[in-house]
Structures are given as structure tokens and as C-alpha cells.
Amino acid sequence: MKDQEEVKQEEAVAPEVRPTKKHKRWTRSVREVIIGDFLSSGFFYKNIPYLIFLAIIALVYISNTYYAEKTFRQIERTNNELKELRYHFISAKSTLMYYSKLSEISMRVKHLGLKETTKPPYKIFCTRDSLGNIRSN
Numbered sequence: 001m002k003d004q005e006e007v008k009q010e011e012a013v014a015p016e017v018r019p020t021k022k023h024k025r026w027t028r029s030v031r032e033v034i035i036g037d038f039l040s041s042g043f044f045y046k047n048i049p050y051l052i053f054l055a056i057i058a059l060v061y062i063s064n065t066y067y068a069e070k071t072f073r074q075i076e077r078t079n080n081e082l083k084e085l086r087y088h089f090i091s092a093k094s095t096l097m098y099y100s101k102l103s104e105i106s107m108r109v110k111h112l113g114l115k116e117t118t119k120p121p122y123k124i125f126c127t128r129d130s131l132g133n134i135r136s137n
Helices: 001-011 026-036 043-045 048-099 102-108
Strands: 125-130 134-136
Touching: 043 048, 048 102
Parallel strands: none
Antiparallel strands: 125 134
């Protein structure tokens, strides 16, 4: 019985054993970044070429985005200019068609003393003689 009593006393006297908290890996990593310990570790020095490669890729990606936006703006500007020129062409063409009507032409040349012909047009036939001179019929 003494053994059982001794065990009970030892259990009562022994301090409680609490499990220790293990720091999670990501909280430790964040803490190392904030403090700056990651710069002194060998992991950082081993990965410098990879980090430089990632930085270059990021710069290329950013410059490509700017180039694409600039090209898009230039295409939009060219399309707007094309629309304006098309409208100008259509209005100029309609004005030309209006001024090339026979009635409009006759009205504009009246002050010069020109009149419309009353005879219909006819063909003039030309022939060449044996010497190569042109003769009209």
C-alpha cells in the first residue's frame, strides 16, 4: 500500500505538464521577413539568381502591358481617323455627284455663254491611207 500512496503523492506533487506551443512554419517565416533574418540565411543567397530571374520577368510583363495599351490606343485613334475620312469621302462624293448633274452644269456655265447641244453626239471615223496619214470621213 505504501507504493500506491507514494505514487499518489508523487502525482500530486509533480507539476502539470503542459504541451508547448509549436510555432507554425508560416508564422515563423513571416516573423523572419519582418525582422530581416531571412536575409542572413543561406536560403536567400542560394536563391538570388532565381529572384533576379523573377524580377526580370515581372519587368518584361509590365513593359508588355504598357506596350499593348499604347498599341490599343493607337489602333483606336487610327480607327477614329478612318471613320472621319470615310465621312469626308462620302460627303465629297455626294457633292461631286450633285455638281456633275447636267442641269447643274448648264446652270453654272450659262454666264459664260455656253448652251446645251440640241444635236445628238455622233462618231467620227478615221482611216489611214497607204502613207500612214490619218483621214477623216
